[in-house]
Amino acid sequence: MSGSYDVQDGIAVATMDTPPVNSLGIGNRRFIADAICRAEADPAVKAIVLTGRGRAFCGGADIREFNKPEATMAPDLIDVIDLIERCEKPVVAAVHSIVMGGGLELAMGCHYRVVQRGTMVSLPEVRIGILPGASGTQRLPRLIGLEPALNMIVTGNTVMSEVLAAMPGQKLFDRIVDGEVLQAAIAFAKAHADARPLPRVRELKVTHPAPEAYLQFARNMVAAMSKNYPAPLRCLDCVAQSVRLPFDQALAYERAGVTELVWTPESAALRNAFFAERAASKIPDVPEDTPQRPIKTVGVIGAGTMGGGIAMNFLNAGIPVTMLEMKQEALDRGVATIKKNYEAQVKKGKLKQDKYEQRMALLSTTLDYAALKDCDLIIEAVFEELGVKEKVFTQLDEIAKQGAILASNTSTLDVDKIAAFTKRPQDVVGMHFFSPANVMKLLEVVRGKQTAKDVLATVMAVAKKIKKTAVVSGVCDGFIGNRMIEQYSRQAGFLLDEGATLQQVDKAIEKFGFAMGPFRMGDLAGNDIGWAIRKRRATERADMKYSRTADKLCELGRFGQKTGAGWYDYQAGKRDAIPSDLVNKMIEDHRKELGITPRKISDEEIVQRLVYALVNEGAHILEDGIASKSGDIDMVYLTGYGFPMHRGGPMHYASQVGLYNVAETMKRFAKNPRDDAAFWQPAPLIQKLVAEGRPFA
Numbered sequence: 001m002s003g004s005y006d007v008q009d010g011i012a013v014a015t016m017d018t019p020p021v022n023s024l025g026i027g028n029r030r031f032i033a034d035a036i037c038r039a040e041a042d043p044a045v046k047a048i049v050l051t052g053r054g055r056a057f058c059g060g061a062d063i064r065e066f067n068k069p070e071a072t073m074a075p076d077l078i079d080v081i082d083l084i085e086r087c088e089k090p091v092v093a094a095v096h097s098i099v100m101g102g103g104l105e106l107a108m109g110c111h112y113r114v115v116q117r118g119t120m121v122s123l124p125e126v127r128i129g130i131l132p133g134a135s136g137t138q139r140l141p142r143l144i145g146l147e148p149a150l151n152m153i154v155t156g157n158t159v160m161s162e163v164l165a166a167m168p169g170q171k172l173f174d175r176i177v178d179g180e181v182l183q184a185a186i187a188f189a190k191a192h193a194d195a196r197p198l199p200r201v202r203e204l205k206v207t208h209p210a211p212e213a214y215l216q217f218a219r220n221m222v223a224a225m226s227k228n229y230p231a232p233l234r235c236l237d238c239v240a241q242s243v244r245l246p247f248d249q250a251l252a253y254e255r256a257g258v259t260e261l262v263w264t265p266e267s268a269a270l271r272n273a274f275f276a277e278r279a280a281s282k283i284p285d286v287p288e289d290t291p292q293r294p295i296k297t298v299g300v301i302g303a304g305t306m307g308g309g310i311a312m313n314f315l316n317a318g319i320p321v322t323m324l325e326m327k328q329e330a331l332d333r334g335v336a337t338i339k340k341n342y343e344a345q346v347k348k349g350k351l352k353q354d355k356y357e358q359r360m361a362l363l364s365t366t367l368d369y370a371a372l373k374d375c376d377l378i379i380e381a382v383f384e385e386l387g388v389k390e391k392v393f394t395q396l397d398e399i400a401k402q403g404a405i406l407a408s409n410t411s412t413l414d415v416d417k418i419a420a421f422t423k424r425p426q427d428v429v430g431m432h433f434f435s436p437a438n439v440m441k442l443l444e445v446v447r448g449k450q451t452a453k454d455v456l457a458t459v460m461a462v463a464k465k466i467k468k469t470a471v472v473s474g475v476c477d478g479f480i481g482n483r484m485i486e487q488y489s490r491q492a493g494f495l496l497d498e499g500a501t502l503q504q505v506d507k508a509i510e511k512f513g514f515a516m517g518p519f520r521m522g523d524l525a526g527n528d529i530g531w532a533i534r535k536r537r538a539t540e541r542a543d544m545k546y547s548r549t550a551d552k553l554c555e556l557g558r559f560g561q562k563t564g565a566g567w568y569d570y571q572a573g574k575r576d577a578i579p580s581d582l583v584n585k586m587i588e589d590h591r592k593e594l595g596i597t598p599r600k601i602s603d604e605e606i607v608q609r610l611v612y613a614l615v616n617e618g619a620h621i622l623e624d625g626i627a628s629k630s631g632d633i634d635m636v637y638l639t640g641y642g643f644p645m646h647r648g649g650p651m652h653y654a655s656q657v658g659l660y661n662v663a664e665t666m667k668r669f670a671k672n673p674r675d676d677a678a679f680w681q682p683a684p685l686i687q688k689l690v691a692e693g694r695p696f697a
């Protein structure tokens, strides 16, 4: 039984009760259908109220049923909605908290809807590359009008119930109440028990003064906004049928749209991201009920590029931060940057002045470690040198309270070594933010050999609180993201050596969908960072082959946008990348030195070499246990490295191309004498999956 059914005073109340959000799995679909049939057959029942217990009226389809036989078991949602609408007794939906997707379609199938103020209303299907396929595209325009309905459906945006209820002429909500919705719905049902004919949404007409002109205008807008995705335009086509076709024909059209979209690679990619994001917060050997340490105050050491951004995350979440530096000037600079960032938001109208003041009031600064002694979490973001980290962690070990979590934002150093500077390695963890730390979604949580499970559970929960997508990585050089990007950058360098131009490489991968090509990205992040890392590694990994072009660029002092010149030239105050004759000549000279006759390289080869370099290293990362699942790697790339969302992440993309094809291409690259043959041997995991005919996930 998925809920409860009670009859009182002639009103049957059917309450879905499947936490967390009463999703419409087969259990609930059967429960609702049974309740309607039972009420209809019972002469004592005059009207029916349908509601959901707990945190939501109904959150829509049951995502756990995706690709499972249960999804296709009868009755399907369309049948359930049809049954409700055809019922001869009035059915009233008592809607509260959340009404999403199939949940809203269900409510729209009822004859009446009573809603609680503050309810979040949405049809978010487009966000996983499909469309509301249980009559949503036909019923919503009939209830709130063509334009508002189209907006909600093509964006998937949430609209509050009070906003919808206030729209002139809307028929979505028959009553809006402030408090308890169930009693109000029961009273409404009693008052309307004998009213006939019953209002049925299918019988309504969509009214609009010039529907076709509007739809043409909307089509242009939607097409421009959704270049890489077929779903928004398909949504529009379906909504358009609400003014063109009879209801049942339009439903068939809608149905065909869903079937088509489900099979598109874009929808598969979006669904992969959707599931991977949820799965990333689950760590295989850390149970969900692992106790967490309370995090009420945070310390941040270092007020530079990263420290300031890290502090802002916590201030935004209402958590007090104490920032520590070596010198007052550095503190002042750090605070000034934070203020500047907030003030820019205030100016743009994104942040209210009083909120800004509240946030700044949560920030204190200090030069004295003793001021951090009560902090629950202390994050270090000082210079990237092990010696400096040692000093910081030794002092933290002396002053931090028992049970405080000590985190490092290091991007390359060994977290186990850092933990060993303390007598409490179990409390040490990596929290690797990405720049700008107040903006970028990704947080790599680096799990040391001895990091305690409750520390991990706490940091994952903190990440959620500060709205980051946290992915757990084991300890290795570069963790997940930077270890992979190194292989990608190496390929970018080899491509230059062999004859590609900077612009060609950047453009090819940008056309694939990356936010920025490797050279523009290098200029933005600072080419000196990679240079320093390569110098440090020269002895550790002397066998690693690189193109020397990046070093030569840095030897010219061209570190990127910050020095006004990098791979490209930059005009003061602008970010446009302008091709540089000097750099192009440097690359040409470099080829001559190596005796390379440049060859023409196709865009396809560029994309394959860059992306498959990520894939092969990603596979090694999985084998080494640095990432626990391929979806984690995809999340790192989607949220931290600008990998195109519509491709679903490198590992998902490779699985879509087919690992056999990917492996064969890698073997071909291994034969290129200018490239790194050893690297291009497909990782054993890829070979194994090819043999088994399986994808990564």
Ligand code: NAI
Pocket (backbone or CB within 6 Å): 301, 302, 303, 304, 305, 306, 307, 324, 325, 326, 330, 380, 381, 382, 383, 384, 385, 388, 391, 392, 409, 410, 411, 412, 432, 433, 434, 435
């Ligand atoms: P930064 O040079 O901008 O800031 C470092 C700050 O730490 C400086 O203000 C310095 O005065 C302060 N500092 C140095 N030693 C200190 C000590 N003993 N006590 C207190 N403060 C001290 O450096 P950035 O870029 O913020 O990097 C910080 C850390 O974050 C590094 O470990 C870096 O690898 C990591 N990181 C940097 C990213 C970036 O894009 N910049 C991205 C992710 C991680």
